[in-house]
Amino acid sequence: MQRLLDIQAVDALRPLVPPLLPIAALAGFSAPASRSHAECCEQYAELLHRQNPELLAQVQQVCGSAPWIVRSAGDEDSELNSNAGAYESRPCADAQALFLTVAAVATSAWRPQTQQQQALSSASPPPRAIDCFIQPLLTVETSTPGSSQVPYLSKPTLERMEAVATQLIAQFGMQAIDCEWGLETDAGFVSATTMLPADHSRMHTAHTFGFGFASAQTSGQGATSLALRPAGTPLRLWRGRHLRQVQVRQVHLLQARPTPLDEAYRQRQVLTSQARARLAAQYASLPVTLLLLGRRAFGRCLTAPDLATAWRRFIAMDPAVRLEIDLVLVDEGNAEEHAGIMFRQQQMTCVRGNTGLCAPGWQWACLDEGRSYFGDGSLLQCVETEERHELVLPDECGLVFSPTQAASPGSxxxxxxxxxxxxxxxxxxxxxxxxxxxxxxxxxxxxRWLEQRPGFLRSPAxxxxxxxxxxxxxxxxxxxxxxxxxGLWKDYTRALRLDAQDLQRLAASLACEAASLRSLALSEDLRLRMALLGAQQQVPLLGAPEMAKLFRFAATLVQEGQPDAARLALLLPQQLADETKRLPLYEPAELAQCFASCVQALADGMSPFALAAVRSFGLAAPTTARLAQSHAAHPQVVAALSALQQRFVQFRGAVLDPLAPELAELLNTDFQRARQLLLEAGLGGVSEQLRSTLIEAYDATLKSLLTQAVIDGDTGSYCRYLRMMLCWLASIAQQHLTPQEEQVLALFRHWIKEWQQGPMPDSFEIDDRNWRVEFDALAAEGAEPERYENAHVIHNLLHQWSLATLHIESGLLPARVQALELLCSTFSSRATKVLRFEQGLLEVQIPMGTHKASFVFGPERMAVEWSEPPNCPTEEIARIVAFEQLLGLLRDTQIPSLSFRRERTLGTWTLLIHANLQPGGSWRFEDLHQFIAANRLLFDAAYDFSYVPVEAADGLMASLQRPGWGGLMQQLVAHRSQLEDAAQYVALHTLPLSSTVSALAQSAVVRSLMLRGQRAGFRACVTLLDRYAAWLNLVESPERWRHRHEYLRQLCVLMGSHWPVEALETLRSAPALHVGHELLASVVLQRRDCRQALLPLLGASPSLQTPLAQCSVKYAPELLVQAWGAHATAELLKGQGARYRRARQLLVARHAGELPIALVRQLLTDMDTVPWGEQAAAEHRIAECLAKTGPRYRFALSSGVDWTALDHWADGPANEPARHEEVQAV
Incomplete structure (x- = not known):
């Protein structure tokens, strides 16, 4: 304040400073630090009114009539310590609010945020009232309709501002100055901040500009521009996506204060090339923009939507946690705003990136060469650095030119x-x-664009x-x-040169009138022309008729004076094309249908801004199309989803926010509102997609909070963990629950509240539990069951239950997504399902027991994980060791970018497996398919291989060095990709493949058998097959028999994977079946290609006398039905006792409705597990038969019997018929 008064005393500078009235702090005011800010305001306002009743008249005399603004004096700032943003500045709209507004600013020291920020200083005095001053509130309206627009000022204006700042430095004897400005321009009010040093060779000169009130000081999620003069040079660099040139009419200096010198030349630590390669292989990464460089570029990372939110979270942290923070990642922000100044003072590195691509568990990061690598604490073990001395510049800056500045070469x-x-x-x-x-x-x-005059946009390059x-x-x-x-030069020059002939050709290609497109093709906004040409390039993908319809719609918008809306509409074709390029999950016809639906929605009245808002949710193209189609009837859905999206944005990084539970409560409220509107609109599938996102957000945040509590011993994180769990339960309570679920969840709430009253447990390790078994047991035990050992158990069970009850409609998914889901689901008794399907993201769950496992596909990375049972000892993870060695072989021979690492968290060993996109490449659908097939091969072939000592796999590594293994693994992966049990679930443990990894890891004989058999060829393997089958009849030792039986099983895997056609012929021509043939049939008849070849070999006459028929009735009964018909097959299978149970189950599930009831009753004889009928008529006939024979356990044919769902099996109860629809849906 005093500095502004001194500036007013200088004649040349007086016009810059608006009139101000100083208001000294009331000397007699005091309040305890515990007093709330609101109470202090009321008390101070009353005292101020008593001591200075003429204040209103004084203000009006100096500053005119309202509105005004009340600012803090700024006396707390010095060259050694800045306190930017600690004290409030408040607008005052009318005279009645004057005293309370002054009181709010004068008592800012009682605000929690102010006290937290003051506590960072070594000298943190008790709160006291501060001096402040009043000025007229400048007119702050702007004419900028687009949030992407940021101010661009002329060189003379910048030079004038710098001259003033330089004069002030000399006047006040500062090393560097921080000036805040208000600029009246032809585009409205521009907020500005200038950071300028006395010695330009040591520090950059930086100007930050934003449209609107205080936007340069607290930008929030709004965009700002940066004009930078690098230290020691006359260059002027600009950063901004859409620079709009403004004419400054008047300059107002609003604040001038000292700021610490920020050295431009720095000793910085950068990654070595070896460390960079390790991080790239092992950890996920994102492109980021450097805002400011702190003491380190790696360490614990704080994530937030903007710098102001990040700073609030930072100062509210426990001091011990705060000391570990080295990086800050935000969606928006600038280094010169208040939060940026304070982060610089704390020596924090701040970067800007898409936080929506960050998993909540990514608490550690390493910045390097425009990318940030993310992961858990193990990431730091890969960091190796070397020191460099260099000029540090923020990213995305460049020179700005205009056509008049850049004339022809040689000028x-x-x-x-x-x-x-x-x-x-x-x-x-x-x-x-x-x-x-x-x-x-x-x-x-x-x-990067420059708008030199309204509507005239060009590249400033x-x-x-x-x-x-x-x-x-x-x-x-x-x-x-x-x-x-x-990659824009060709399109840019073509757009610049677009003429009438080009327009005529464009119109002819779309069968529309050239005149209808003239407003687009001749627009002065080159972005609009480029969007037009970019959309035209997608005609082969999306279709000419719909594209012409879109172009006419956009042209009409331009004629109506809505060029921004037109450009958003024209960007849709390229956005859809980019979506399928990032992840190839669509057939062309599917994408064209999505496009047609969106175009029709626009034609029906949907605003392009509303459609862009839907696209911004990140939902996949089919979901976007469904929302667009429903918009006319349910326009309120988009607004609700926009609000929900903002809540998700605010929830990111909540693990380090002391207010995380409060954020969760707000998230619950907006989620429930959006969910209700979606259900009313008939969009339950979209609601389930959002619920999946909510489940992931809660689970990952809870996991990170728990990890933080355990690793750091942080009781605050533990308390937030319990509160967050209650918030999750509150969200779940809004769903439709069964009485049992309500009972169990109420018990969970009661236990969590009990834990809140006690100390943090010494351990959070858990046992292997299944949610269905636990829910049944807790409901059966009555009112006082024994409490679990810790809250992590409830967390895990809630996650299991949430995923089990989630249902995203598979029929609405693209065909390729369904194909990947089918590949994942083979041999999975519990429901495999798509958890998330978004733009650039596909996650498919693979039920693996206690902990969730899933395949996750993104534009740059594919990933999956395997977890051992909880509490599996370190010395008993032979399965993970074997996986690592086989994954190394896969990396060397099939998937070059494959990487993996193991970690132990909260007592559970997990193997993390990734494949990164090669630079300059793009995923093919075959890449996604192969990644699933290779990993499912390992997972499926390691059944019952847990708790095995590590040394059991000692011989595997050496064996894999021998030639031949690469080709063998390639055949096994191809074999796994052919396996399918969609017609009828096959229990994995019954197949020879289920023990292949275990056998390879533990048996030198099996490894030798595989290699030698591969080299010897099929006929030699047939001879060995017969020999092993004969040996089994001669062996008397059970142990020896077990080993030889395993050798035979793996021999069959080799034969079926390498020579499936020959194996099928062997089965057809066998004079009599022995155990080897049975095992070979179980391998071959699960292959999709062999089943297709088998069907014509069965013949038209029903008979179980041929070897192929005897094999098919066990392993492919649906083929018998196709070949002979349901009735003829049923006649063959009736009266067989307990034999051919799988074939009989298939018949009754699919064909009971078309069979005589007596025949169905005979098929059900001696059948203790009965499938649900797949059609209403089949289920009615089955139920009619069971009404006389008594209840049986019911199950879905496609998923088999879920043995974890059985309770008191010996009593043979029927499971609840009400579950029929749920099971069928799964």
């Missing part, structure tokens, strides 16, 4: 441009930074400006050596 303007480029090249920066500075400055990119200033110049084609780094 004076061009020489000046080349001089700037040379200065840019001379900057002592990192090689990557230098390269990107040059690329951004030279070449047009989709993320030099090459783009040169070609417009001098058509037909040498810049028409990319210059040698410069390249086209953003």
């Amino acid at each position: 004076f303007a061009d020489q000046d441009a080349e001089a700037q480029l040379q200065r840019l090249a001379d900057l002592p920066v990192d090689e990557r930074v230098a390269r990107e500075l040059r690329q951004v400055s030279l070449w047009p990119s989709a993320d 030099l090459r783009a400006c040169q070609i417009e200033a001098e058509p037909g110049s040498a810049c028409e084609a990319p210059l040698s050596g410069d390249g086209d780094p953003f």
